[in-house]
Amino acid sequence: MIFEVIVNVSLKEAVLDPAxxxxxxxxxxxxxxxxxxxxxxxxxxxLNAENMNEAxxxxxxxxxxxxxNPVLETYDIVVKEL
Amino acid sequence: MIFEVIVNVSLKEAVLDPAxxxxxxxxxxxxxxxxxxxxxxxxxxxLNAENMNEAxxxxxxxxxxxxxNPVLETYDIVVKEL
Numbered sequence: 001m002i003f004e005v006i007v008n009v010s011l012k013e014a015v016l017d018p019a020x021x022x023x024x025x026x027x028x029x030x031x032x033x034x035x036x037x038x039x040x041x042x043x044x045x046x047l048n049a050e051n052m053n054e055a056x057x058x059x060x061x062x063x064x065x066x067x068x069n070p071v072l073e074t075y076d077i078v079v080k081e082l
Numbered sequence: 083m084i085f086e087v088i089v090n091v092s093l094k095e096a097v098l099d100p101a102x103x104x105x106x107x108x109x110x111x112x113x114x115x116x117x118x119x120x121x122x123x124x125x126x127x128x129l130n131a132e133n134m135n136e137a138x139x140x141x142x143x144x145x146x147x148x149x150x151n152p153v154l155e156t157y158d159i160v161v162k163e164l
Contacts, residue, residue: 033130042124048115
């Protein structure tokens with residue numbers, strides 16, 4: 001079975017995000033009332049797995065081992081059957 | 083009112099994603115059955131707006147004017163009241 005896996009990786013609250021701060025300043029200057037802008041990654045892929053449980057477990061392992069840095073980042077996972 | 087705005091920016095299908103391809107190769111070597119790995123951005127912020135409609139319209143304008151490059155990228159927007 002083929003699943004669509006989305007892993008959203010974001011910096012932990014305590015970690016500075018200079019790119020986000022800079023983007024926030026620009027948006028402010030453009031007249032938007034924004035605060036606390038944070039820029040993360042969104043990794044999308046197709047995954048071959050036996051069932052939904054295996055797909056979710058594979059996604060978790062990929063996030064832990066490669067896609068996120070657990071010291072600096074948190075992640076959440078969305079898995080959909082295609 | 084304060085809203086949480088999430089703008090997911092991803093490369094259009096036709097645009098090459100070398101970082102995604104490289105990540106896909108590594109995941110494959112690690113034993114995961116993945117295909118078509120694509121890496122995009124996820125921008126989160128708090129937004130001050132009068133109501134949900136204004137918040138959505140502001141988010142659309144921010145995406146069009148700054149956060150996404152309409153030639154290469156597509157985006158979707160999620161707005162939640164906080």
